[in-house]
Amino acid sequence: MKSSLKNMVLVLFCITLVSAACVGLVNMITVDPIAKAKEAAEKAALAQVLPAFDATEMSEHEADELAIVAYKATKDGEVVGYAVKTATKNGFSGMVKMMVGFDTKGTILNVNVLEQNETPGLGAKMTEEGNPLLASVQGKDAAKVNFTVKKDGGDIDALTAATISSRAYADAVARAYAVFKVAAGWSDDVEATSGATQTKEE
Secondary structure, eight states: OOOOHHHHHHHHHHHHHHHHHHHHHHHHHHHHHHHHHHHHHHHHHHHHHSOSOSEEEEEEEEETTEEEEEEEEEETTEEEEEEEEEEEEEETTEEEEEEEEEOTTSBEEEEEEEEOOOOTTTGGGGGSTTOHHHHHHTTSBGGGOOOSBGGGTSSBOOOTTOHHHHHHHHHHHHHHHHHHHHHTTSOSSOOOOOOOOOOSOO
Protein backbone atom coordinates (compact mmCIF):
# COMPACT_ATOMS: atom_id res chain seq x y z
CA MET A 1 0.00 0.00 0.00
CA LYS A 2 1.36 3.35 -0.99
CA SER A 3 1.97 5.62 1.98
CA SER A 4 -0.24 8.70 1.92
CA LEU A 5 -2.15 10.94 4.29
CA LYS A 6 -5.39 9.25 3.26
CA ASN A 7 -3.98 5.78 3.99
CA MET A 8 -2.56 6.85 7.37
CA VAL A 9 -5.90 8.37 8.40
CA LEU A 10 -7.69 5.18 7.34
CA VAL A 11 -5.27 3.00 9.33
CA LEU A 12 -5.61 5.21 12.41
CA PHE A 13 -9.40 5.12 12.06
CA CYS A 14 -9.36 1.30 11.92
CA ILE A 15 -7.08 1.07 14.97
CA THR A 16 -9.33 3.46 16.91
CA LEU A 17 -12.43 1.50 15.89
CA VAL A 18 -10.93 -1.83 17.00
CA SER A 19 -9.70 -0.32 20.28
CA ALA A 20 -13.12 1.16 21.04
CA ALA A 21 -14.77 -2.17 20.28
CA CYS A 22 -12.35 -3.97 22.63
CA VAL A 23 -12.98 -1.47 25.44
CA GLY A 24 -16.73 -1.85 24.93
CA LEU A 25 -16.44 -5.64 25.03
CA VAL A 26 -14.36 -5.59 28.22
CA ASN A 27 -16.89 -3.23 29.81
CA MET A 28 -19.78 -5.55 28.86
CA ILE A 29 -17.94 -8.52 30.35
CA THR A 30 -16.99 -6.80 33.63
CA VAL A 31 -19.98 -4.54 34.37
CA ASP A 32 -22.14 -7.39 35.71
CA PRO A 33 -19.50 -8.93 38.01
CA ILE A 34 -18.59 -5.48 39.36
CA ALA A 35 -22.25 -4.70 40.10
CA LYS A 36 -22.69 -8.08 41.81
CA ALA A 37 -19.55 -7.57 43.88
CA LYS A 38 -20.79 -4.15 45.04
CA GLU A 39 -24.19 -5.62 45.93
CA ALA A 40 -22.52 -8.42 47.92
CA ALA A 41 -20.30 -5.89 49.75
CA GLU A 42 -23.35 -3.80 50.60
CA LYS A 43 -25.24 -6.82 51.97
CA ALA A 44 -22.20 -7.77 54.05
CA ALA A 45 -22.00 -4.19 55.38
CA LEU A 46 -25.67 -4.29 56.38
CA ALA A 47 -25.06 -7.51 58.32
CA GLN A 48 -22.09 -5.91 60.10
CA VAL A 49 -23.89 -2.78 61.26
CA LEU A 50 -27.34 -4.18 62.14
CA PRO A 51 -28.79 -6.67 64.61
CA ALA A 52 -30.04 -9.96 63.10
CA PHE A 53 -32.79 -9.23 60.56
CA ASP A 54 -34.78 -11.07 57.92
CA ALA A 55 -35.96 -8.19 55.71
CA THR A 56 -35.10 -4.60 54.82
CA GLU A 57 -37.09 -1.74 53.35
CA MET A 58 -35.10 0.88 51.43
CA SER A 59 -35.81 4.60 51.22
CA GLU A 60 -33.89 7.27 49.30
CA HIS A 61 -33.01 10.69 50.69
CA GLU A 62 -30.87 13.71 49.91
CA ALA A 63 -28.58 15.40 52.41
CA ASP A 64 -26.31 18.31 51.49
CA GLU A 65 -26.89 17.48 47.80
CA LEU A 66 -25.72 13.89 48.30
CA ALA A 67 -27.91 10.86 47.60
CA ILE A 68 -28.24 8.84 50.83
CA VAL A 69 -30.02 5.50 51.20
CA ALA A 70 -31.65 4.26 54.43
CA TYR A 71 -32.61 0.66 55.18
CA LYS A 72 -35.25 -0.19 57.77
CA ALA A 73 -34.42 -3.67 59.07
CA THR A 74 -37.09 -5.96 60.48
CA LYS A 75 -37.18 -9.40 62.07
CA ASP A 76 -40.48 -11.27 62.25
CA GLY A 77 -42.19 -8.03 61.25
CA GLU A 78 -40.66 -5.97 64.08
CA VAL A 79 -38.25 -3.10 63.39
CA VAL A 80 -34.84 -3.95 64.87
CA GLY A 81 -32.74 -1.13 63.48
CA TYR A 82 -31.79 1.15 60.62
CA ALA A 83 -28.73 1.29 58.39
CA VAL A 84 -27.79 4.38 56.42
CA LYS A 85 -25.47 4.31 53.42
CA THR A 86 -23.92 7.72 53.82
CA ALA A 87 -21.17 9.71 52.13
CA THR A 88 -19.06 12.84 52.29
CA LYS A 89 -17.07 14.72 49.65
CA ASN A 90 -14.74 16.13 52.30
CA GLY A 91 -12.17 13.36 52.52
CA PHE A 92 -8.50 14.27 52.06
CA SER A 93 -8.66 12.41 48.73
CA GLY A 94 -12.32 13.01 47.91
CA MET A 95 -15.39 10.88 48.44
CA VAL A 96 -15.79 8.60 51.45
CA LYS A 97 -18.77 6.20 51.63
CA MET A 98 -19.89 4.36 54.75
CA MET A 99 -22.68 2.24 56.17
CA VAL A 100 -23.81 3.31 59.65
CA GLY A 101 -26.12 1.17 61.78
CA PHE A 102 -28.53 2.44 64.44
CA ASP A 103 -30.86 0.69 66.84
CA THR A 104 -34.44 1.90 67.15
CA LYS A 105 -33.45 4.38 69.89
CA GLY A 106 -30.74 6.09 67.84
CA THR A 107 -27.71 4.38 69.34
CA ILE A 108 -24.90 3.92 66.82
CA LEU A 109 -24.28 0.18 66.56
CA ASN A 110 -21.40 0.09 64.09
CA VAL A 111 -19.79 1.85 61.14
CA ASN A 112 -18.47 0.11 58.03
CA VAL A 113 -16.32 2.13 55.60
CA LEU A 114 -17.36 1.05 52.09
CA GLU A 115 -15.16 3.24 49.90
CA GLN A 116 -12.25 5.59 50.60
CA ASN A 117 -9.07 6.79 48.91
CA GLU A 118 -7.40 8.31 51.94
CA THR A 119 -3.65 8.28 52.56
CA PRO A 120 -2.35 4.78 53.45
CA GLY A 121 -1.12 4.68 57.03
CA LEU A 122 -2.95 7.92 57.87
CA GLY A 123 -6.57 8.60 56.86
CA ALA A 124 -6.99 5.06 55.52
CA LYS A 125 -6.80 3.84 59.13
CA MET A 126 -10.50 4.71 59.36
CA THR A 127 -11.12 1.22 57.96
CA GLU A 128 -9.25 -0.53 60.77
CA GLU A 129 -11.10 -2.28 63.57
CA GLY A 130 -11.07 -0.40 66.85
CA ASN A 131 -9.79 2.86 65.35
CA PRO A 132 -10.37 6.02 67.46
CA LEU A 133 -13.03 7.36 65.09
CA LEU A 134 -15.18 4.26 65.48
CA ALA A 135 -14.53 4.15 69.23
CA SER A 136 -15.80 7.75 69.47
CA VAL A 137 -19.24 6.87 68.08
CA GLN A 138 -19.92 3.14 68.53
CA GLY A 139 -22.41 2.44 71.28
CA LYS A 140 -23.16 6.14 71.72
CA ASP A 141 -26.56 7.84 71.65
CA ALA A 142 -26.19 9.82 68.41
CA ALA A 143 -28.38 12.63 69.77
CA LYS A 144 -25.74 13.33 72.42
CA VAL A 145 -22.68 13.27 70.15
CA ASN A 146 -21.08 16.42 68.77
CA PHE A 147 -19.97 15.14 65.36
CA THR A 148 -16.84 17.26 65.06
CA VAL A 149 -13.29 16.32 65.99
CA LYS A 150 -11.98 17.31 69.40
CA LYS A 151 -9.57 19.76 67.75
CA ASP A 152 -12.68 21.66 66.61
CA GLY A 153 -14.45 21.37 69.97
CA GLY A 154 -16.39 18.15 69.31
CA ASP A 155 -16.47 14.60 70.66
CA ILE A 156 -14.62 12.71 67.92
CA ASP A 157 -11.07 11.47 68.55
CA ALA A 158 -9.15 12.09 65.33
CA LEU A 159 -6.73 9.73 63.64
CA THR A 160 -3.13 10.78 64.24
CA ALA A 161 -1.93 13.18 61.53
CA ALA A 162 -5.20 12.76 59.60
CA THR A 163 -7.46 15.59 60.72
CA ILE A 164 -9.13 16.11 57.33
CA SER A 165 -9.98 12.41 57.00
CA SER A 166 -11.28 12.41 60.58
CA ARG A 167 -13.49 15.42 59.90
CA ALA A 168 -14.85 13.65 56.82
CA TYR A 169 -15.67 10.54 58.85
CA ALA A 170 -17.51 12.62 61.45
CA ASP A 171 -19.32 14.52 58.70
CA ALA A 172 -20.56 11.30 57.08
CA VAL A 173 -21.77 9.85 60.39
CA ALA A 174 -23.58 13.10 61.22
CA ARG A 175 -25.28 12.95 57.82
CA ALA A 176 -26.27 9.33 58.48
CA TYR A 177 -27.90 10.36 61.76
CA ALA A 178 -29.82 13.18 60.05
CA VAL A 179 -31.21 10.66 57.54
CA PHE A 180 -31.87 8.07 60.27
CA LYS A 181 -34.16 10.56 62.04
CA VAL A 182 -36.27 10.90 58.89
CA ALA A 183 -36.32 7.14 58.17
CA ALA A 184 -37.35 6.44 61.76
CA GLY A 185 -40.12 9.05 61.62
CA TRP A 186 -38.47 11.37 64.14
CA SER A 187 -38.14 14.23 61.67
CA ASP A 188 -39.88 15.35 58.49
CA ASP A 189 -36.83 16.76 56.73
CA VAL A 190 -33.13 15.95 56.57
CA GLU A 191 -31.23 18.63 58.42
CA ALA A 192 -28.13 20.12 56.79
CA THR A 193 -25.00 18.73 58.42
CA SER A 194 -22.14 20.07 56.32
CA GLY A 195 -20.61 23.48 55.94
CA ALA A 196 -17.22 23.18 57.57
CA THR A 197 -14.43 24.73 55.54
CA GLN A 198 -11.81 22.17 54.53
CA THR A 199 -8.15 22.86 54.03
CA LYS A 200 -5.71 20.53 52.27
CA GLU A 201 -3.55 19.65 55.23
CA GLU A 202 -3.61 16.49 57.32
